Amino acid sequence: MVKVGDMLVGYATDENVRSRGASGGLVTAVLAAALEKGLVENVVVMKHINEFEAVPIVTDNVEEVLASTGSLHSVPVNLAKYAMGRKVAMPAKPCDAQAVIEQGKRGMIDLDNTYVVGLNCGGSMHPVTTKKMLVEMYDIDPEDVVGEEIEKGKLIFKTKNGEEKAIAIDELEEAGFGRRESCRFCTLKIPVNADLACGNWGVIGDMAGNATFCQVMNEKGVKLLENAIEAGRIEVQPASEKAIAIRAKVNSVMEDLGSTLEKEIFPDIPDEERMQYYMEQMEDCIDCGACKEVCPVCACGEDSKCTMFHSLVDNYKMSMYHMVRLLHLSDSCIACGQCSDVCPSDIPITLLQSRFSIPSQRRRNYQPGINLDTPPFFEVILK
Amino acid sequence: MKEMIYQTVCPGCNIGCGLYIRESEEGALVVDFMKSSSANLGKLCRFGMKLPHYYSKATNVVDGKEADIKTAVKAASDKLKGAKNVAMLAVGATTNEEHLAFTKIADALGTVVNTGIGAYEEIPSECHPSISQGIPLDDIEKAGRIALFIDPYVQYPLLVRRLLAAKKNGATIVSVGCRDLNLADENLSINPADYKTELGLDSNSIIIADVHPHTDPEQVKNLLNLSLMTGAKIIFMKPFVDSTGVHLFGKGVGQKGLQEIMDGINDGSIKTLVTLNSDLLELMPNTDEAAKTLEKLDNLVVITSRDSPVNKLANIVIATESLYAKAGSFMNVEGQVLNNSGESTVGIDAMSILSKNLGGEAFDFHAIHDKMMKSVVQKFTAPKYSKLECKVMETAAPAENGGNLISVYNPFMWCDQPDDNDFVIVNMKMVDKLGLQKGSMIALTSDAGSVNVRYTVRDIPDGLILTMKKLPVVTGNSTVVKAEAV
Numbered sequence: 001m002v003k004v005g006d007m008l009v010g011y012a013t014d015e016n017v018r019s020r021g022a023s024g025g026l027v028t029a030v031l032a033a034a035l036e037k038g039l040v041e042n043v044v045v046m047k048h049i050n051e052f053e054a055v056p057i058v059t060d061n062v063e064e065v066l067a068s069t070g071s072l073h074s075v076p077v078n079l080a081k082y083a084m085g086r087k088v089a090m091p092a093k094p095c096d097a098q099a100v101i102e103q104g105k106r107g108m109i110d111l112d113n114t115y116v117v118g119l120n121c122g123g124s125m126h127p128v129t130t131k132k133m134l135v136e137m138y139d140i141d142p143e144d145v146v147g148e149e150i151e152k153g154k155l156i157f158k159t160k161n162g163e164e165k166a167i168a169i170d171e172l173e174e175a176g177f178g179r180r181e182s183c184r185f186c187t188l189k190i191p192v193n194a195d196l197a198c199g200n201w202g203v204i205g206d207m208a209g210n211a212t213f214c215q216v217m218n219e220k221g222v223k224l225l226e227n228a229i230e231a232g233r234i235e236v237q238p239a240s241e242k243a244i245a246i247r248a249k250v251n252s253v254m255e256d257l258g259s260t261l262e263k264e265i266f267p268d269i270p271d272e273e274r275m276q277y278y279m280e281q282m283e284d285c286i287d288c289g290a291c292k293e294v295c296p297v298c299a300c301g302e303d304s305k306c307t308m309f310h311s312l313v314d315n316y317k318m319s320m321y322h323m324v325r326l327l328h329l330s331d332s333c334i335a336c337g338q339c340s341d342v343c344p345s346d347i348p349i350t351l352l353q354s355r356f357s358i359p360s361q362r363r364r365n366y367q368p369g370i371n372l373d374t375p376p377f378f379e380v381i382l383k
Numbered sequence: 384m385k386e387m388i389y390q391t392v393c394p395g396c397n398i399g400c401g402l403y404i405r406e407s408e409e410g411a412l413v414v415d416f417m418k419s420s421s422a423n424l425g426k427l428c429r430f431g432m433k434l435p436h437y438y439s440k441a442t443n444v445v446d447g448k449e450a451d452i453k454t455a456v457k458a459a460s461d462k463l464k465g466a467k468n469v470a471m472l473a474v475g476a477t478t479n480e481e482h483l484a485f486t487k488i489a490d491a492l493g494t495v496v497n498t499g500i501g502a503y504e505e506i507p508s509e510c511h512p513s514i515s516q517g518i519p520l521d522d523i524e525k526a527g528r529i530a531l532f533i534d535p536y537v538q539y540p541l542l543v544r545r546l547l548a549a550k551k552n553g554a555t556i557v558s559v560g561c562r563d564l565n566l567a568d569e570n571l572s573i574n575p576a577d578y579k580t581e582l583g584l585d586s587n588s589i590i591i592a593d594v595h596p597h598t599d600p601e602q603v604k605n606l607l608n609l610s611l612m613t614g615a616k617i618i619f620m621k622p623f624v625d626s627t628g629v630h631l632f633g634k635g636v637g638q639k640g641l642q643e644i645m646d647g648i649n650d651g652s653i654k655t656l657v658t659l660n661s662d663l664l665e666l667m668p669n670t671d672e673a674a675k676t677l678e679k680l681d682n683l684v685v686i687t688s689r690d691s692p693v694n695k696l697a698n699i700v701i702a703t704e705s706l707y708a709k710a711g712s713f714m715n716v717e718g719q720v721l722n723n724s725g726e727s728t729v730g731i732d733a734m735s736i737l738s739k740n741l742g743g744e745a746f747d748f749h750a751i752h753d754k755m756m757k758s759v760v761q762k763f764t765a766p767k768y769s770k771l772e773c774k775v776m777e778t779a780a781p782a783e784n785g786g787n788l789i790s791v792y793n794p795f796m797w798c799d800q801p802d803d804n805d806f807v808i809v810n811m812k813m814v815d816k817l818g819l820q821k822g823s824m825i826a827l828t829s830d831a832g833s834v835n836v837r838y839t840v841r842d843i844p845d846g847l848i849l850t851m852k853k854l855p856v857v858t859g860n861s862t863v864v865k866a867e868a869v
Contacts, residue, residue, distance in 0.1 A: 055390075128418070128420075313806040344427060
């Protein structure tokens with residue numbers, strides 16, 4: 001019997017899934033079982049194109065789910081929008097799970113029918129930057145990479161000839177590579193907001209590299225695991241005290257690093273210079289609208305305030321589009337970095353939005369995308 | 384719910400931005416981001432974000448009636464057999480493979496495929512490699528000084544981040560044009576005779592200009608001369624997804640510009656026109672005038688993947704699959720071959736039958752693709768800058784008609800696609816002079832007609848009016864218009 005709060009270590013029973021999947025293939029097996037036993041109608045997975053490219057697909061085919069195994073730190077996609085309007089299971093970084101919850105609050109995702117298998121995340125990287133980093137820092141041909149992992153503060157790449165090369169993330173980031181900026185100040189590393197919180201932190205001894213640590217966060221997590229056990233797709237056992245302590249320690253180190261970097265990334269700006277700062281940062285905007293399109297917490301659709309009050313013919317010093325978005329997303333922005341990723345003018349939109357929204361969120365002791373206990377603070381104020 | 388996911392390239396210009404198109408069972412299209420694409424890192428401009436509008440599906444037509452593709456190809460064969468005074472046009476808005484297939488039809492008809500850029504014919508052929516294939520886009524970020532002869536924000540938006548990165552790396556940017564650019568350190572409005580002395584370029588500099596169907600060849604010569612005299616590298620941006628490929632793989636001889644083709648139709652030397660993904664109603668500055676010209680043709684055969692205005696004038700439309708679904712490749716402005724993931728060969732197969740019916744060669748996609756790839760390998764193995772091999776040219780002053788309404792060509796304008804751009808740009812002096820009030824409009828009148836438009840105010844040279852949208856009053860790159868407040 002699985003119950004809420006359990007901390008387990010487990011793996012896929014299918015040898016092929018176990019060996020191909022990251023950390024014993026438990027997540028893949030849980031998702032496959034959810035589909036084949038009818039717990040969900042679809043699964044969102046990343047279809048591999050190569051080590052640096054994968055495309056999210058929504059599938060009802062178990063084989064496609066099983067083929068999606070493996071970690072992809074250099075494919076920074078947020079999956080929440082692919083879950084909309086479906087009875088679905090999905091793997092989720094903490095920010096994917098945050099977006100699912102924010103969309104759930106706004107009625108765009110049915111949380112009762114959305115099963116979220118969370119994955120620990122130390123941060124993700126941009127694929128093109130990663131390829132450059134491989135050449136310049138690792139002396140590895142990107143074509144030779146067959147896998148990657150973040151462990152003990154190091155980024156490790158595995159190559160076709162079986163070799164591994166690790167470099168400290170600090171060193172990479174000092175050289176201008178490594179994780180995306182939004183990941184550097186993120187402090188939600190274990191997806192405690194998902195139904196299951198899975199990852200390799202705390203997997204020790206003989207199990208290291210071949211199993212997944214899994215924390216059951218709620219009743220849906222119980223269903224997911226029991227379903228996979230019943231289907232014969234996974235085996236689990238209780239995690240040892242030592243394993244639990246190690247996982248907590250790794251998490252604490254990662255959280256502290258995020259907090260430290262937050263201070264570096266957001267230097268103070270005097271109040272009287274703030275408006276000018278935002279205007280200057282936004283002045284190369286080409287009005288493509290990609291930041292809205294990709295935003296996993298935007299629930300407005302086409303008739304949105306940010307676009308309805310904005311026109312290219314306007315002559316404002318800062319566009320109404322950005323002004324409205326800054327305000328409107330201040331209680332929902334999860335700083336996932338998608339908007340910065342797709343900005344064709346390389347405007348650090350995530351940083352600008354976070355600089356704007358984090359103080360408001362903290363003043364109200366509100367963190368978006370964590371649970372349904374606290375409604376969005378705009379809603380509270382309006383009521 | 385099943386969906387097809389296609390990896391493709393944005394058709395908005397020749398930068399070659401990678402993206403995904405998701406097509407639902409019902410045919411609804413959604414653009415998705417492909418972050419591993421080296422040309423754009425998954426980023427897209429306003430045009431790229433609106434691509435579903437562009438991909439409207441065409442219908443096969445024979446003499447005004449819907450038909451199947453077999454009937455359309457047969458009818459085209461009948462019309463073209465023995466046809467005299469034939470011209471063919473493909474500007475590069477489709478794959479390399481389709482372009483090569485189209486050239487085989489031209490062979491069968493004893494003619495050439497025109498790519499519509501007449502400027503090439505005026506410039507020594509030894510300069511063509513430097514015009515057709517530019518520099519690796521990454522090199523822009525490493526330049527010491529950059530001279531811009533385009534408006535990157537409007538015309539080639541995916542250059543903006545490259546230019547900003549160059550500035551972060553210490554570059555200075557000078558813009559020569561009609562509008563002050565925020566990213567430029569200096570904005571100049573100077574004559575070609577002053578380029579060399581005023582722009583401060585050297586071998587660590589890059590000149591960014593563009594060449595398109597309405598480019599004045601004299602300006603291209605001026606810029607090539609500037610490159611030759613200063614040692615600065617030069618890149619010519621281009622408006623169509625395969626502009627570089629069609630030049631490389633085309634025959635490059637006897638090329639006619641769009642205006643020459645229109646002149647040929649008007650003077651009767653062209654009686655039959657065959658086009659491949661090239662709509663002259665969209666491409667010419669004045670749609671109405673272009674329509675009147677095309678109506679003079681005996682035969683207009685359109686091979687296209689889009690439902691665009693010229694289809695309604697055509698005697699025969701051979702409708703091919705949407706661009707994103709085609710098997711094939713494109714060559715971007717830096718010389719990279721970029722592949723579609725689509726596997727459909729409807730267009731190639733139709734052209735193969737047409738070619739065979741006309742007494743030419745039959746072919747299939749794979750044969751054409753292999754030929755294209757061999758050709759690429761023979762000409763270059765990796766994108767690199769082709770140093771200019773020509774000598775400094777004699778130039779005349781760029782042709783000017785003293786027009787005050789200037790067209791700023793951009794992806795929306797080339798495809799005449801809807802956008803929130805139905806306004807003109809004027810400066811504050813013109814606002815005062817015309818007595819414009821907030822909310823009022825400007826009436827523009829030219830020989831071609833009149834139109835009322837909204838306006839916005841920017842720093843531009845006195846007396847000029849800029850438009851990013853095709854207006855019915857426009858007759859060329861610049862048009863003499865009378866402006867009044869409404």
